[in-house]
Amino acid sequence: MAYSEKVIDHYENPRNVGSFDKSDASIGTGMVGAPACGDVMKLQIKVNEQGIIEDARFKTYGCGSAIASSSLVTEWVKGKTLADAETIRNTQIAEELSLPPVKIHCSILAEDAIKAAVADYKKRHGLDAPAVQEKKAAQG
Amino acid sequence: MKFPIYLDYSATTPVDPRVAEKMIPYLTEQFGNPASRSHAFGWRTEEAVEDARAQVGALVNCEGKDIIWTSGATESINLALKGAAEFYKTKGKHLITVKTEHKATLDTCRELERRGFEVTYLEVQPDGLLDLNQLESAFRPDTILVSVMFVNNEIGVIQDIAAIGEMCRKRGVLFHVDAAQATGKCPIDLQALKVDLMSFSAHKTYGPKGVGALYIRRKPRVRLEAQIHGGGHERGFRSGTLATHQIVGMGEAFRLAKAEMTAESERIGALRDRLFAGVQRIEEVFVNGSLERRVPHNLNVSFNFVEGESLIMAVKDIAVSSGSACTSASLEPSYVLRALGRSDELAHSSIRFTLGRFTTAEEVDYTIRHLETKVEKLRQMSPLWEMHKDGIDLNTVQWAAH
Numbered sequence: 001m002a003y004s005e006k007v008i009d010h011y012e013n014p015r016n017v018g019s020f021d022k023s024d025a026s027i028g029t030g031m032v033g034a035p036a037c038g039d040v041m042k043l044q045i046k047v048n049e050q051g052i053i054e055d056a057r058f059k060t061y062g063c064g065s066a067i068a069s070s071s072l073v074t075e076w077v078k079g080k081t082l083a084d085a086e087t088i089r090n091t092q093i094a095e096e097l098s099l100p101p102v103k104i105h106c107s108i109l110a111e112d113a114i115k116a117a118v119a120d121y122k123k124r125h126g127l128d129a130p131a132v133q134e135k136k137a138a139q140g
Numbered sequence: 141m142k143f144p145i146y147l148d149y150s151a152t153t154p155v156d157p158r159v160a161e162k163m164i165p166y167l168t169e170q171f172g173n174p175a176s177r178s179h180a181f182g183w184r185t186e187e188a189v190e191d192a193r194a195q196v197g198a199l200v201n202c203e204g205k206d207i208i209w210t211s212g213a214t215e216s217i218n219l220a221l222k223g224a225a226e227f228y229k230t231k232g233k234h235l236i237t238v239k240t241e242h243k244a245t246l247d248t249c250r251e252l253e254r255r256g257f258e259v260t261y262l263e264v265q266p267d268g269l270l271d272l273n274q275l276e277s278a279f280r281p282d283t284i285l286v287s288v289m290f291v292n293n294e295i296g297v298i299q300d301i302a303a304i305g306e307m308c309r310k311r312g313v314l315f316h317v318d319a320a321q322a323t324g325k326c327p328i329d330l331q332a333l334k335v336d337l338m339s340f341s342a343h344k345t346y347g348p349k350g351v352g353a354l355y356i357r358r359k360p361r362v363r364l365e366a367q368i369h370g371g372g373h374e375r376g377f378r379s380g381t382l383a384t385h386q387i388v389g390m391g392e393a394f395r396l397a398k399a400e401m402t403a404e405s406e407r408i409g410a411l412r413d414r415l416f417a418g419v420q421r422i423e424e425v426f427v428n429g430s431l432e433r434r435v436p437h438n439l440n441v442s443f444n445f446v447e448g449e450s451l452i453m454a455v456k457d458i459a460v461s462s463g464s465a466c467t468s469a470s471l472e473p474s475y476v477l478r479a480l481g482r483s484d485e486l487a488h489s490s491i492r493f494t495l496g497r498f499t500t501a502e503e504v505d506y507t508i509r510h511l512e513t514k515v516e517k518l519r520q521m522s523p524l525w526e527m528h529k530d531g532i533d534l535n536t537v538q539w540a541a542h
Contacts (some may be wrong), residue, residue: 003453010452017521035482035524038473042523050417052446059523063449067521 004098010068028121043113065103069110149496156346166385192391202330212352214341215322223364232282267430268297290322296438305334324397325406347393351386378507410438418508445525
């Protein structure tokens with residue numbers, strides 16, 4: 001299948017690959033997807049005292065579109081407040097990467113990953129936890 | 141070296157230049173209709189068609205008369221299964237096949253089920269081979285046909301066709317074998333095998349696409365209901381003007397296969413072993429299917445914790461195929477690998493390498509280096525690899541399926 005140039009660029013030069021220490025108080029971790037479905041995304045956000053996401057990291061097991069979607073959202077969430085990050089929609093991701101219809105689920109997964117990471121951060125800080133939390137895969 | 145390196149010979153093969161050379165005159169000069177009995181144009185092409193028929197027969201040790209031409213293995217399989225089922229339906233309505241068969245067989249069986257037949261789909265063992273005891277207990281008094289592939293297209297394992305043939309013949313049950321992936325790769329002796337119908341393809345054996353053949357046993361005689369009508373060509377089994385150039389190509393391709401199989405299998409087998417040895421240097425690599433009962437040109441391995449489609453995208457210098465059907469809308473991993481009992485993750489992470497006549501040692505060595513680098517890169521990016529390295533058993537994780 002033909003990928004868009006942006007997917008190939010993110011796939012070949014993924015931004016912000018890696019992991020933060022998830023026990024660090026400033027970190028929120030979201031893990032979504034399942035190996036059986038062919039994709040798992042782990043997205044981590046580093047939130048400063050002003051509640052701004054100042055850095056992000058991802059690791060993704062999945063197809064090129066899944067990797068590109070997660071790489072893209074690590075760029076997008078940086079500098080955003082938690083509330084702003086939660087407004088990122090899968091349609092924006094799919095549009096930016098020109099994902100074909102069969103790959104839309106990759107963008108949905110990326111949106112879920114952001115929500116799961118934000119939810120994790122809020123939970124650990126006793127902030128309000130939205131309903132998306134149940135989508136987050138339990139870890140270990 | 142030319143890039144990408146072609147390691148997908150089970151998908152299709154290039155036409156051998158020697159084959160192409162034989163075909164060309166039958167497009168321009170020798171264009172006669174082999175069915176034209178009234179002039180030399182027809183006589184010459186009829187002779188070419190009959191020579192090719194004998195060449196195909198020679199590879200599998202049967203007479204040319206036992207072979208009829210089709211458009212490919214898919215058509216052969218359709219004719220064999222539907223034709224036999226329709227002809228023998230008063231005798232019984234039960235067929236037996238295997239879950240790891242090619243879609244040409246499985247989809248034809250589904251169609252027969254819609255027409256009122258009953259089909260048993262046998263499981264395979266973890267090595268991909270059929271458990272003959274299971275087959276034994278699947279026979280019913282109304283079983284009319286068993287269909288088993290000689291060599292599996294994904295994992296290259298060779299079924300015990302001789303033993304299955306004995307079991308079928310003893311019961312008077314017809315036995316069809318899909319041999320599309322077997323010709324030129326393992327010896328086939330139709331005098332020894334108790335096979336009634338066998339399907340062949342040209343383009344998997346360095347012949348052209350668009351032509352195939354079906355072996356139909358004459359002693360004991362096998363009857364089929366024709367599926368294509370219009371002139372009664374090919375003993376009434378398959379009407380339609382014969383594609384002389386394609387048929388000549390298939391004949392020459394099978395002649396070369398017979399002449400060169402022994403030496404070629406040895407050379408390709410050595411390259412495959414070289415590839416396997418290289419791939420094994422990578423951690424968490426698993427072979428899919430039996431290594432012992434396997435054609436020499438196939439290696440199907442799973443790279444754990446790496447998703448197949450992204451791996452294929454990463455190894456863009458080599459042309460291979462993935463067991464993951466992630467490119468289709470279904471997101472289903474390979475049904476063949478699932479049938480072996482492979483986990484979804486391993487099925488998603490598989491790559492089929494199929495080597496062939498024009499594969500070189502240099503290409504294999506490049507492939508190994510390329511794989512090492514790309515698998516490492518993807519694993520550094522994989523949360524599953526990270527968890528594995530942290531000692532987490534992924535089976536204990538509660539995943540959110542989507």
